[in-house]
Amino acid sequence: MNDKQGALAGIRVIELGQLIAGPFCGQLLGDMGAEVIKVEPPNQGDPMREWGRGEHKLWWEVVARNKKSVSANMRMPEGQEIVRRLAAQADILIENFKPGTLEKWGLGPDVLHALNPRLIIVRVSGYGQSGPYSDRAGFGGIGEAMGGWRYVVGDPDRPPSRMGISIGDSLAATYGCMGALAALHARERTGRGQVVDSALYEAVLQVMESLVPEYQVSGYIRERSGSILPGIAPSNVYKCKDGDYLIGGNQDAVFARLCKAIGQPELATDERFVDHVSRGRNQTELDQLIEDWTSQHTVAEVEATMIEYSVPSGVIYRAPEMLADPHFAAREALIDVETPRWGKVTMQNSFPKLSETPGGIRSPAPAEIGQDNAEIYGDLLGFDAAELSRLEAAGAI
Structure with a gap:
């Protein structure tokens, strides 16, 4: 009890x-x-x-x-x-x-x-x-x-x-x-x-994660980067027909599923995006490719596809969305x-x-x-x- x-x-x-x-x-x-x-x-x-x-x-x-x-x-x-x-x-x-x-x-x-x-x-x-x-x-x-x-x-x-x-x-x-x-x-x-x-x-x-040792060991100072983390790709907010949607697919197997989800499975073996380092190096280009696809669909359509292909993603909630969500309930x-x-x-x-x-x-x-x-x-x-x-x-x- x-x-x-x-x-x-x-x-x-x-x-x-x-x-x-x-x-x-x-x-x-x-x-x-x-x-x-x-x-x-x-x-x-x-x-x-x-x-x-x-x-x-x-x-x-x-x-x-x-x-x-x-x-x-x-x-x-x-x-x-x-x-x-x-x-x-x-x-x-x-x-x-x-x-x-x-x-x-x-x-x-x-x-x-x-x-x-x-x-x-x-x-x-x-x-x-x-x-x-x-x-x-x-x-x-x-x-x-x-x-x-x-x-x-x-x-x-x-x-x-x-x-x-x-x-x-x-x-x-x-x-x-x-x-x-x-x-x-x-x-x-x-x-x-x-x-x-x-x-x-x-x-x-x-x-603050490894912010201090990154500077102390290698002289690297983290800077403001907006909606992304430099070198972590894809992981961003993407525009849809009727709003924004968050997708995180930076791990190799997840990225391969994401490529299938957006109808471009060949991107998973493209030398620009084949591994974590390559995707980080070509982060801006990769984000644009993904947004070219999301912008053709509604948030609901993108979410349904991401769930189908088991890609971590989600709607950016405000209080109204929280109150209406069955998982919260x-x-x-x-x-x-x-x-x-x-x-x-x-x-x-x-x-x-x-x-x-x-x-x-x-x-x-x-x-x-x-x-x-x-x-x-x-x-x-x-x-x-x-x-x-x-x-x-x-x-x-």
């Missing part, structure tokens, strides 16, 4: 961060079953509550799902004491403030580990907790630039571009989550927690969540899928700042009604 609570059931997470990197790390842990207690500034809340595009601001509904909201002013001694008491009963604490901020508030790792030696502290920042740049302000785009991502994204005749999402923040959050899971395993052996230091630029650097890649503010909201499910202890969305994002104060501060920390009223009157919660 599947454990509907998720693999991290019984793990308590305190999320202090705001905006993207810290909260996305909390989202990942919450999706896997952890109890996530999000600490928000009183009356102000996380700015993510107002982020998103279009008429409605919906990003909060995704990034704050599976979380409870409490309010605490961490700039006040009373708010700092609340966080210390929460940390004393937690397994993981997440923050993505500028390095030194927690220490300034009396919430540094030395203080928190004295209260709870088993605590795992995930610290996400632009440049990391050490080094000459550590005290600089850093956002996701800065990490993408320093980590090498921005330089190689876009067309070669244009300035460096960016993705339409905050990939640097998401990568740093994902590595922070990965580090927390590793630290949980290490704690089973040592009995001690530790600090997970996830820097935005290093998270980006980690996915069959795997529950998208799920409907009933939210207090917007009613039914369809969003991405929890990934990856675990067979025995699957993750999932157990609760919607908290609609109100501090809506769980009574439960967490009363039941977990033992504050009575009079104390809660005093803290609220003082502006601490």
